[in-house]
Amino acid sequence: MARMKVFVFDPIAAGVTPARRLPGTLRRQGEMLFQALLADLGALSGIDVLTTASPGLAAVAADAAVDAGGVDITAASAESHVGNGPAWVQSPAAPDGQPAMPSAVEVPPQPQLPSLPLEAHRFGAQFAAGLQAADAVWPLASESDGMLEQLSRAILRGKRILLGSAPGAVEVVASKLELARVLRAGGVAVVATYSPHAALPHDSGPWVVKPDDGAGCLDTRLFSDRAAALAWIRANAADRYVLQPFVAGKLGSLSLICCDGIARVLACNLERMAMRDNRFHFLGSVVNGLSDGDGTLARLAQQVAAAIPTLWGYVGVDFVLTAHGAMVLDVNPRLTAAYAGLHASTGCNPAGLVLDLLNGTAAMGTPVGMRRAVSVDVGMP
Structure with missing residues (x-):
């Protein structure tokens, strides 16, 4: 069986300047998730991992900048721009007890690179080169400012496998107003x-x-x-x-894998929050720190997946647990902080579970057996 090349792309790490200044905790969280995903993918057989630090990609990107002619691959829009930011360097050794980081894959020259859709070049020559070289792309981007939606559309128009939710689903959940409307129409309890x-x-x-x-x-x-x-x-x-x-209650989140309107719960997490100067600050998650003895949270997960059936792959759902039940606060069509502790908490490789979804819902498997509480800390702002 042919090996699959998976390109893991983090636009912030690649030099894309976000429209909003990100606090240090969000940047640290992004680095943590990047490393966790590389470790999980590296533990899978038949998978070659590409990042913006992979040998060959920098050279291909430089050639593309020359060959693109009139295509400006360093400018994006008034809201963000692509620069020559530092490439990610994979750690030479993984932390104790973690799988070794994957070896980078040599990328052959791709002379036809500039023929990719223009929006693929919005995110820089590194993204365009990785898109050209890969079979599938796993974008690590926030839904804010349309970033994840635009990346997802570029991946699909580049005729590569998108390891994430459909752009239409990302568009819905990126707006708190639209998300509340869609969930309410689907009978989901939402703030x-x-x-x-x-x-x-x-x-x-x-x-x-x-x-x-x-x-x-x-x-x-x-x-x-x-x-x-x-x-x-x-x-x-x-x-x-x-x-x-404001809805009083215990803050929690769900770590799900979703496919075709069906959700599988990997973890029910306790969220830790602090208040400073009337602002909320996320401190981290206790993965599988909440129990779901009566199945309330599992039912909530199925309702969310049914209401937005094009959610796919890893999905996080934030909720507040009140005296009258759980109410959804947000849906995240991307890796959340809890992902970093999932492998240790469940004994399952969550990246492998996502890739299994390429075979459809039949591959969603049996419920997770082990549920050990694991703390993921992102630190104080």
């Missing part, structure tokens, strides 16, 4: 989400303000009441923000 221009209920309790397309708890703020929340939005001209009534 109410409002535009600043909508008629808001006269709840007397605290309100949360966050970017409509934000990832994690980036720039998420708590206000004492609705008036204070609206006043902050007006004062900061923050029209792309949304409001949610």
